[in-house]
Amino acid sequence: xxxxxxxxxxxxxxxxxxxxKRAERHVCERCAAxxxxxGPEAGSAPVLPNEPLAPTVTADQVGPPLPAGEAKGDxxxxxxxxxxxxxxxxxxxxxxxxxxxxTRPGAxxxxxxxxxxxxxxxxxxxxxxxxxxxxxxxSLIERVNxxxxxxxxxxxxxxxxxxxxGEGGGRAMASSGQPNLxxxxxxxxxxxxxxDAVEVAARRKALRDRLVxxxxxxxxxxxxxxxxxxxxxxxxxVTGLVQPGAGESEQGRGxxxxxxGGGAPS
Amino acid sequence: xxxxxxxxxxxxxxxxxxxxxxGAVDGDVVxxxxxxxxxxxxxxxxxTKASPxxxxxxxxxxxxQLACAGLGPALLxxxxxxxxxxxxxxxxxxxxxxxxxxxxxxxxxxxxTLPDExxxxxxxxxxxLRVQCVLAGMALPRAWAMAxxxxxxxxAGLDVAYSPRFGYLTAxxxxxxTGVRMSVMLHLPALRISGEIEKVKRAAxxxxxxxxxFYGENSEALGDFFQISNQRTLGRPEGLIxxxxxxxxxxxxxxxxxxxxxxxxxxxxxxxxxxxxxxLGLLRHARLLTPEETMGAxxxxxxxxxxSLADCQNVATDDAGLLQLMLQVQPAHxxxxxxxxxxQQQRREFRxxxxxxxxxxxxxxxxxxxEATAQGHDPV
Numbered sequence: 184x185x186x187x188x189x190x191x192x193x194x195x196x197x198x199x200x201x202x203x204k205r206a207e208r209h210v211c212e213r214c215a216a217x218x219x220x221x222g223p224e225a226g227s228a229p230v231l232p233n234e235p236l237a238p239t240v241t242a243d244q245v246g247p248p249l250p251a252g253e254a255k256g257d258x259x260x261x262x263x264x265x266x267x268x269x270x271x272x273x274x275x276x277x278x279x280x281x282x283x284x285x286t287r288p289g290a291x292x293x294x295x296x297x298x299x300x301x302x303x304x305x306x307x308x309x310x311x312x313x314x315x316x317x318x319x320x321x322s323l324i325e326r327v328n329x330x331x332x333x334x335x336x337x338x339x340x341x342x343x344x345x346x347x348x349g350e351g352g353g354r355a356m357a358s359s360g361q362p363n364l365x366x367x368x369x370x371x372x373x374x375x376x377x378x379d380a381v382e383v384a385a386r387r388k389a390l391r392d393r394l395v396x397x398x399x400x401x402x403x404x405x406x407x408x409x410x411x412x413x414x415x416x417x418x419x420x421v422t423g424l425v426q427p428g429a430g431e432s433e434q435g436r437g438x439x440x441x442x443x444g445g446g447a448p449s
Numbered sequence: 450x451x452x453x454x455x456x457x458x459x460x461x462x463x464x465x466x467x468x469x470x471x472g473a474v475d476g477d478v479v480x481x482x483x484x485x486x487x488x489x490x491x492x493x494x495x496x497t498k499a500s501p502x503x504x505x506x507x508x509x510x511x512x513x514q515l516a517c518a519g520l521g522p523a524l525l526x527x528x529x530x531x532x533x534x535x536x537x538x539x540x541x542x543x544x545x546x547x548x549x550x551x552x553x554x555x556x557x558x559x560x561x562t563l564p565d566e567x568x569x570x571x572x573x574x575x576x577x578l579r580v581q582c583v584l585a586g587m588a589l590p591r592a593w594a595m596a597x598x599x600x601x602x603x604x605a606g607l608d609v610a611y612s613p614r615f616g617y618l619t620a621x622x623x624x625x626x627t628g629v630r631m632s633v634m635l636h637l638p639a640l641r642i643s644g645e646i647e648k649v650k651r652a653a654x655x656x657x658x659x660x661x662x663f664y665g666e667n668s669e670a671l672g673d674f675f676q677i678s679n680q681r682t683l684g685r686p687e688g689l690i691x692x693x694x695x696x697x698x699x700x701x702x703x704x705x706x707x708x709x710x711x712x713x714x715x716x717x718x719x720x721x722x723x724x725x726x727x728x729l730g731l732l733r734h735a736r737l738l739t740p741e742e743t744m745g746a747x748x749x750x751x752x753x754x755x756x757s758l759a760d761c762q763n764v765a766t767d768d769a770g771l772l773q774l775m776l777q778v779q780p781a782h783x784x785x786x787x788x789x790x791x792x793q794q795q796r797r798e799f800r801x802x803x804x805x806x807x808x809x810x811x812x813x814x815x816x817x818x819x820e821a822t823a824q825g826h827d828p829v
Binding site: 308310312327330334336342392 | 489493494495497498575597600605609611615616617618621622625627657681682683684685686688
């Protein structure tokens, strides 16, 4: 795909939704920078690769106005691009290397599986499928789990979580390889601090993915809520107020509930 | 650890399985419980896209970590794709692995803690790893604690596929999240006789639970055993799934079965006595028995024994013995006890002889099992 302004390879794609109408533009990196599509002026926070650069959602016009006639798609509503829109969403995404990926659109970049192939076997091909097969897979997962879309519960220890089995699990194992409990606890506390930052970044990425989906599906209210959550997370990263992992409250519940007496967890 | 402790040895077949020992708490209805966790390793495709080399790579990585995980006093490892058919069937009958793992010749493995066989880890079944704990009675919290601890010890040296959004990543998205399946096996003969088992199945389905038979299939439940398990794996923590089963669902169904048993005795005593009496008669006198009719008859004899009906309390074995017979009359166990291969007709004969001996305490030549033991013969 060629840049709308200079015919170089387009690697930055902007979708603007204004007054319910959608317009896209596709530009190269240099033109994107000239247009201020990313960088501090676009309000973007630290970015992970292969994801939206600036999920900015404002009630005002976003960034520099689209020059009349340059925006593809149906943005023409007679008001011109300078008018004050009620709700404008601008989503800018960047794919590295433009045309260097041979995978089909909608296929997993790890193993090549498509949703059509998945529907035949009902089995995914690799962990990457969960990222790449997008909204169709996510909505199937939600349907099977009564609307739930996010994991709650045990997570691997390397992310800084306490083991969900707690003391009861230790007693239950008859083994000569008993861990050094005190040393393990110290290490887990240090790991938790490292894990928190990793976890916040990961949660941020998940929120951004969902924001992309919501905008593409024109679910504006949901998109606004997700934008607010993202802003809170960004504030935490900037000020260093990263809280202990959300799993802690469940871990406490889990430990209490897993005594061999079988007390009910809350 | 001697070969006698291998799960496919004839000693193990004669001894039965730990999860069929019966439980002290609610043991009249609750038989056993199981917790299963599904995990996959990063760096390998899921099994539908995995080559034999990938599968061997997964097995190598898992075996290396098993060697230092300290999961039990001893750990047996089996390359399942190299096991003979009878051994595979024995492992399936003992609930140590699934029918799916027993099928096919692609590289796959199984680890089992010895001697109690309480933990088993399937490698390259539907997911790279399936960690399972099976215990007798209503021990679901302990089964979860053991399975989770084993999971932690394996994960300490393996890169497990996990995402903060979707949780533990599985080959089938219906398992994603906690990847946990918790189930309790109940003996529900009265609910089956009264027809109310269908209500239980519908209510369970409404609550997002599944109800399956002895070996997990959808067919008529063998021996009136029913496994109730969670279906949903995402969006609810393990403690909540555990609490719901342990504190709400199972106690409710247990009470329901007990009420159904009381009603049978109060309102249809002659009918239920007749059914239990006929079942006991079959076990005492038949000379040929199929597995299905044996399990049905054992179920009714157990019910009769618990309700003191039709002389069922006078069988020569205790409740644990009756439950173990449910396993020992299965085709592979029967042949391992007999220590020879048998065709279907031979198995029907041997099954009838085995059951008759256990129920009546008499051997085929007229001696009792007590006399045989005194003479130095090991009764079957």
